[in-house]
Amino acid sequence: MVRTLIAGNWKMNGSPASLAVIEAVVAGLGEGGPADCLICPPATLIAQAADAARGSLLAIGGQDCHAVESGAHTGDIAAEMLAGAGASHVILGHSERRADHNETDAIVAAKAEAALRAGLTPIVCVGESLEQREAGETLSVIDAQLAGSLPDSFANAGFVVAYEPIWAIGTGKVADTTQIGEVHAAIRQTLAKRFGSTGEGAPILYGGSMKPGNAAEILAVDDVNGGLIGGASLKAEDFLAIYAAAQ
Numbered sequence: 001m002v003r004t005l006i007a008g009n010w011k012m013n014g015s016p017a018s019l020a021v022i023e024a025v026v027a028g029l030g031e032g033g034p035a036d037c038l039i040c041p042p043a044t045l046i047a048q049a050a051d052a053a054r055g056s057l058l059a060i061g062g063q064d065c066h067a068v069e070s071g072a073h074t075g076d077i078a079a080e081m082l083a084g085a086g087a088s089h090v091i092l093g094h095s096e097r098r099a100d101h102n103e104t105d106a107i108v109a110a111k112a113e114a115a116l117r118a119g120l121t122p123i124v125c126v127g128e129s130l131e132q133r134e135a136g137e138t139l140s141v142i143d144a145q146l147a148g149s150l151p152d153s154f155a156n157a158g159f160v161v162a163y164e165p166i167w168a169i170g171t172g173k174v175a176d177t178t179q180i181g182e183v184h185a186a187i188r189q190t191l192a193k194r195f196g197s198t199g200e201g202a203p204i205l206y207g208g209s210m211k212p213g214n215a216a217e218i219l220a221v222d223d224v225n226g227g228l229i230g231g232a233s234l235k236a237e238d239f240l241a242i243y244a245a246a247q
Ligand code: PGA
Pocket: 009, 164, 168, 169, 170, 171, 172, 207, 208, 209, 210, 228, 229, 230, 231, 232
């Protein structure tokens, strides 16, 4: 059994006032259930969010890290710094970072190594564009991203993969359950073949316009082990409703 993970990605949203959302999620989770729960706020809020979540079921993560431990990299944040601030996970290779910051698969793999070095659980994102899907390239694109973005060291580590079709992110368009099931099954096969038991046990999250109204249906698809939620993670009520759908 792969344990379910419901993860929120706040992206570049959130101010100190948003710590109230963290507090509300902590209160709403209570003693917790059969799924893990994570929120990745912007880096400026990680330490305070981790303080607010300490001792609760809610874990706090980062949205990116640099590959090296320290040095002359103005504006960047090392994986060790995220861990020091109280993060336990880090999202890597999100399509917005691949697009906005020219992150290649090799860069993502180096960041994933850094995350493991710092004791963080990496959440590596993959996903096809609409053009690639319409050209029938979805599975080959995903496979190439997995081959290039996941380091060999994942054979001995805990990690998470998120399937996020680019055309479904923030658009309100959701992949249908057949499309999701097809890609998740292919990802599971690839992970199991390459990484053995850690590949069989790694949660595979779906991301892209997931919300309270569609979460139960998506989470019921084979090989879907949770969600990476953007917009709907900004409101405690919506995020908790998605978590409840994972029960
Ligand atoms: P969305 O974002 O839920 O707002 O579509 C998901 C993501 O990009 O992680």
